[in-house]
Amino acid sequence: MVNGKDRDMLVENIKLCITGLMANKIRTFLTMLGIIIGIAAMIAIMTVSDAMNKSVMDSMGSMGADKIDVFLSQKTYDDSISREIKNKDRFNDDMLGEVQEHFGDRIAGVALSKDIGSSTIEQGKVHANVSLKGLNQTALASENLTMLSGRSISSQDENAVSKVAIVSDKYVDKIFDGDVREALGKEIELPIENKYYTYTIIGVYQYVDSGITAGFSFDDIETNVYIPFSVAQLQVENGDYYEEFSVKAGKGEDPEALCTELQDYINTTYYQDNDTYESYAYSMKESLKQMNSMLSTQRNAFLAIGAIALLVGGIGVMNIMIVSITERTREIGTRKALGATNNDIRLQFIIEAMVICFLGGIIGIITGLLFGMIATRMMGYSGTASIGGILGCVVFSMAFGLFFGYYPANKAARMNPIEALRYE
Amino acid sequence: MSQIIMHAGNIRKSFNIGTENELEVLHGIDIQVHKGEFVSIVGTSGSGKSTFMNILGLLDRPTSGSYELNGIDVSKARDDELSHIRNREIGFVFQTYNLIPRTDALRNVELPMLYARIPEKERRERAEMLLELVGMKERMNHTPDELSGGQKQRVAIARALVNHPSLILADEPTGALDSNTGRIVMDLFHKLHEENGITIVLITHSQELAEETERVVTLKDGVILGERKGQRYAG
Numbered sequence: 001m002v003n004g005k006d007r008d009m010l011v012e013n014i015k016l017c018i019t020g021l022m023a024n025k026i027r028t029f030l031t032m033l034g035i036i037i038g039i040a041a042m043i044a045i046m047t048v049s050d051a052m053n054k055s056v057m058d059s060m061g062s063m064g065a066d067k068i069d070v071f072l073s074q075k076t077y078d079d080s081i082s083r084e085i086k087n088k089d090r091f092n093d094d095m096l097g098e099v100q101e102h103f104g105d106r107i108a109g110v111a112l113s114k115d116i117g118s119s120t121i122e123q124g125k126v127h128a129n130v131s132l133k134g135l136n137q138t139a140l141a142s143e144n145l146t147m148l149s150g151r152s153i154s155s156q157d158e159n160a161v162s163k164v165a166i167v168s169d170k171y172v173d174k175i176f177d178g179d180v181r182e183a184l185g186k187e188i189e190l191p192i193e194n195k196y197y198t199y200t201i202i203g204v205y206q207y208v209d210s211g212i213t214a215g216f217s218f219d220d221i222e223t224n225v226y227i228p229f230s231v232a233q234l235q236v237e238n239g240d241y242y243e244e245f246s247v248k249a250g251k252g253e254d255p256e257a258l259c260t261e262l263q264d265y266i267n268t269t270y271y272q273d274n275d276t277y278e279s280y281a282y283s284m285k286e287s288l289k290q291m292n293s294m295l296s297t298q299r300n301a302f303l304a305i306g307a308i309a310l311l312v313g314g315i316g317v318m319n320i321m322i323v324s325i326t327e328r329t330r331e332i333g334t335r336k337a338l339g340a341t342n343n344d345i346r347l348q349f350i351i352e353a354m355v356i357c358f359l360g361g362i363i364g365i366i367t368g369l370l371f372g373m374i375a376t377r378m379m380g381y382s383g384t385a386s387i388g389g390i391l392g393c394v395v396f397s398m399a400f401g402l403f404f405g406y407y408p409a410n411k412a413a414r415m416n417p418i419e420a421l422r423y424e
Numbered sequence: 425m426s427q428i429i430m431h432a433g434n435i436r437k438s439f440n441i442g443t444e445n446e447l448e449v450l451h452g453i454d455i456q457v458h459k460g461e462f463v464s465i466v467g468t469s470g471s472g473k474s475t476f477m478n479i480l481g482l483l484d485r486p487t488s489g490s491y492e493l494n495g496i497d498v499s500k501a502r503d504d505e506l507s508h509i510r511n512r513e514i515g516f517v518f519q520t521y522n523l524i525p526r527t528d529a530l531r532n533v534e535l536p537m538l539y540a541r542i543p544e545k546e547r548r549e550r551a552e553m554l555l556e557l558v559g560m561k562e563r564m565n566h567t568p569d570e571l572s573g574g575q576k577q578r579v580a581i582a583r584a585l586v587n588h589p590s591l592i593l594a595d596e597p598t599g600a601l602d603s604n605t606g607r608i609v610m611d612l613f614h615k616l617h618e619e620n621g622i623t624i625v626l627i628t629h630s631q632e633l634a635e636e637t638e639r640v641v642t643l644k645d646g647v648i649l650g651e652r653k654g655q656r657y658a659g
Contacts, residue, residue, distance in 0.1 A: 012538055016527070023526045334522040337483060338583070339511020339539040341504045417483045421522070 009344070010351070017352040021359075028356065031320040034313020035360030035400070036367060039393050041306035043368025043385045044375065049299040051376040051383025056291055065285045067111075067142060068259045070266065071244035073280035082276065089277040090241035095270060099247075102265060106253050109138035111246040114232040114239070117192040118222065121175065128174040129222040130167075132190055132197060134232020138248060143226075149180040150203030153228050157202075161230045165199035168207040168223035180204050188225065197235065199227055209380055247281075259283040310396075313360070314404040321353055321408035332412050333420025346413035353405020354398050361397030365390055429590045429623055430457040430480070435489035437475055449475045451646045452489070457591065457625060462617045464626040464634040464654070467643035474595075476643065477627045481593050482510045494590040511539050515584025519596040521576040523568040529555060529579045530564040536587050554582040557620075558612060574605030581612060591623040592616075598633065610636060 021028040072089060074082060096110055116132040135143065137155055145152065148169055157164050165188055169180075176183040183201050190197045207223050233239035247262060249255045263281035271278040325332070332345060340348075369385060376383040437450040449472045457463050467473035478484035479491070482498060491499045493513050501509060515536075516522075523532045533551040542550075555561045558578040568576055577597060584592050594613070598606030610633065616622040626637055634640045635655040642649040 006541075008544060009538065009541065016531075020526060330522065331524055334518075334524065335535070335539075336507065337481065337510065337516050337522075338536045339507050339587075341507040341539075343504075344507075344539060418478050421483070421518070 009347070013348050013351045014355060016348070017355050020352070021356065027320070031317055031356055032360035032363065034316040035310065035357050035397055036313075036364040038306060038310025038313045039361050039364025039397055040368035040371060041309050042303060042393055043365055043390065044371040045299065045302040045306055046385040046389045047369065047372025047383045048375050048379070049295065049302065049383070050385070051379055051381040053292075053295050053299075054383060055379065055381040056295065057288070065283075065288055066108075066249040066253070066255050067284040068247045068249060068255055068262060068281055069244065069284070070247065070262065070279055070281045072277050074276055075274075075278050085243065085277065087238060087241050089274060090238070090243055091245060091279075092241055095266070096245065098269070099262070099266065103258075103262070106250045106258060108248040108250045109141075110136075111139035111142055111248060112136045112229055112242060113139045114229065114236055116197065116232055116236060119190040119192045121171075121188070121190060123175045126174050128171050129220060130171060130190065130225045131222050132192060132225050132227065132232075134227050134229045134235075136229035139229070139246065140226065142246070142248065145205040145226075146208075148204045148206050150184045150201070152203050152205075153226060158228045158230050161234065162228060163199045163231055164202045165225050165227045166203040166205055167201055167225050169204055170207045170221060170223045171225070172204050190225065199225075199231075249283075255283040255285045259286070310400065314357075314400045317353055317356055317360075317401065318404040318408060321349065321405060322411070324352075325349065325408050325412045328412075329415065329420050329423040332415050333417050333423065336415070336417035337421060342413040345415075346409045349409030349412050350402060350405045353409065354401035357397045357401030357404075358394070361394050364397070365393055427459045428456050429459045429461075429494055430455075430625075431490075431492045432456075432480065433490040435476070435479060435486045435491065437472075437479065437484075438487045441487065448487075449646050450479075450486070453643075453646075453648055455641060455648070457623060459590075460617070460621045460623055461639065462613070462624045462626070462637045463639045463641060464628060464637040465641045465643055466628055466631060466634040468629055470645075471643045472646040473627055473629075473643050477593065477595055480625065481514055481516060482506045507539075511536055512587050513590040515581075515587070515589040515592045517577070517580050517584050517592060517594040517597045519599040521568070521573070521580045521600075523576055523579060523583075525569070526567055528565050528567050529560060529571070529582075532568070532579055533564075533583045533586055536583060540587055550586055551582070554585050555579070557585075558582045572605070573601050574608055577601065577605075577609050578612065581609070581616075585616070585622070591625055593625050593627070595627045596629070597626070599628075 070091075072085060072091070096112075100107055100110060113136070114134040116134065118129065118131045121128050121130060135153075137153075137158060140153060145166075147166075150166070152166060153164060156162075167183070167188065172178060172180055172183045176186075183204060186201050188199050188201055205226075207221075247258075249258050259281045263279055266279040266281070335345060335348075372383065372385060432453060432455050435450055435453040436448060438446055438448045440446050453476060455465075465473060465476065475484070479486050482493075482501075486499070489499070490497070493509065496509060496513070498506065498509055523529075524535065530548075530551050533555060534547045537547040537550065552561060552564065555564045558581050560575060560578050560582065563571060563575060568579075571579065581592075581597075584594075592613075597613070598609050601609060613624055613626070614636070617624055624637075626633065628634055637654045638657045639651060640654050641651050
């Protein structure tokens, strides 16, 4: 334990050291700079990676952790047996019906979608980028759309093969100047690969920034136009065949286990005799896990870079401390003559290094939080550096002071007082 | 005669021991200083006076010989013990003042008490009292670069006195001062000696200064040539 007298010494040393640092502001700042940059980088990285994490997890989470994607895949990557996908290789409605029957309640629904293509709709001087997609009811539900006006696509639309569409509010903003009433009931005509597709707008949904589009200008955002799946099936080639579909796991069902079973069932039932293709199923939960580990790897890599900056800063502190001790050789000799023990001298310089690193750390944290805030604001996602991370940085920077201050301080402590007093 | 405060017996000091260049600088010096005495040790450069002063000041150890300070046998003390003894028993006054830069006079005077772990309030009171004694109280919040040479030396003398040392060891205290300020500093030493009974050992090359002290010890080539009364006290 620190007794009262030693605490007094500690306080005196800190006061002394701050006076010294204030007397030489520029050098103090330059000494701190390495620590400031290192800590700021660490904090900014933590904040930004937290925001990225949230953004990715949000957009992936909204697709649903209970979702299983099934797609066609080649049995091997051997080019010699590689060939084009034919209809007999693809999934079809009969297969899907049988799969649903086999798994029963364990599957809540099968999501099917057809991408028809992207298009640019021009209206006078303005234009809107859109992508045309046909979704069945399950697929539409998993998009989690918020309807702002009108209605969504219903199963009646699906069954009746109605040529209706829902568009985003961004689309309405551009083409109808934000007037939703004007948009509803209007026709939307999309030119895609020399064909024109025309639908009646029945609803407007709220566009959600997925975070993946961060950095693109507002004008270039491509939003989706959704139409009934049955309509899309008719309007593309091989509409009844699919190269992929999604399954929503039933309540209480483990998506990962179901994923494996599903793939095994489809492969043993339909692809045993197929020379090239088979199905491959993968669950969102698994990819969430992968994404998580990828993000944390990325974060660690960035943190390592920050740590290197911090290390360089620490070496800078050590360097300046050595210079400062050489400059103050006579002072050290005087202190020893006046009765300072080696420990007193060592303590004085270790405290000085720790104070420099601590102050540098504090400035670094403030700078880092500021930069992190600016960066995450630009990304459109809020992120925070954890309190633990901030405290960690403070402790880390002081530990740095201790580590890089010890050698110079020890050098000072072991100076011969006679030589130190004689030093010019 | 009053109590012996310092007793060095048969002090020898050699450098580069065990090499071809081994050199004995002090060849067995005996000296006693009584409490309240004002003694000067005079010698030209090369006489061994600096080496002897370092040993007296516990900054260096003799190769052989005995050394007692205020009844403590210091010849076998460890480094840390020497620091504590220096802190309590010896007050240094250097030719170049050696005040801590960027630190005001008050804090400079407090410093030896800090190393003695004396509480802040007591430190402050005692430092102010001593600064008053040397006539520097009104400038106690000035840093060394705001003080003249004579003023710095007076602060240094106050600093030397704070821990009630057994003796003041003054190494050429007027060496960097002009004759007028040097005079002021010497008068201060006389005052401390006569009025406060402080024991002072003055190390100098100047015969003139040495004559002002009670006892003049002349050192030459590492041996004591002789001792006599200073002229100021001879009459």
